[in-house]
Every structure is written in structure tokens, then in C-alpha cells.
Amino acid sequence: MMITLYEQAPLYQVIHKIDTVIAHAGIPEKYIGRNDKKVKTFVLYGDITGETLHDGRPVRRDWAQHYQGSHWIVYGHTPPVLEPRFVNHTVNIDTGCVFGNRLSAFRLPEEHIVSVHSQQPFIQEKFS
DSSP: OHHHHHHHSOSEEEEGGGTEEEESSOOOGGGTTOOSHHHHHHHHHOSEEEEEOTTSOEEEOOGGGGOOOSSEEEEOOSSOOSSOEEETTEEEOOOOGGGTSEEEEEETTTTEEEEEEOSSOOOGGGOO
């Protein structure tokens, strides 16, 4: 059942009513509406360089710094942040619940963050 869900799930979700795109690791404006291999790689892993860090994680560019689109982009899957990170009409809501911080959501159209504390032990070194 999980394999079926994974294989049939959309790469990202566009919510036209609130001019928002939800994508696992983000998505640049030029990829919205596309579903090719390049888009899939970006949405799943972020703007990766092909290099890896000493611990095996991929090196990622900060794509949100260059985002100029009109849609809100709600994403995570990047190195977690202690607080949701707002940059150029994007919001990284990966606040490291699995590493003991919080689980966060971005409410629209209110543009309000809602967070709950994790029950996992806090691991400081997981946060950049």
C-alpha cells in the first residue's frame, strides 16, 4: 500500500485558491506545472550540487534566496531549522520534530505558524 501511495502521489501540490505550492524540498517557480525528472529530483532532494558532506548528506544550494515567484512555497526536507524560515515568499517548516524540536505547520491564508513540541530527545548538532 505504501509503494502504491508513493508511486501515485503528485510531486507537489498546487493550491490555486491561496496561491500556494507545497513541495517536499521546495520548487522554483519555473518548475511549477512540470513533472519531469529534473522537477522530481528538485522536489524530493532540493537544489543539490552532486557533492556530499562528510556525513553523506547531499550539498544543497539555498534556492529560496533566489526565489522571486508570486506563489507561497511551503517546504521542508532541508537541514532542519529551530524556527520556521521565511525567505522571499517561501517558508521552510522543517523544524526538526524527529530531532526533538517541534513539528510545524504554516496556516494559510492567515500566514500563521502553528507548532507542537516533539516527544523525541533534542539533538542540537542536527540544526544548522
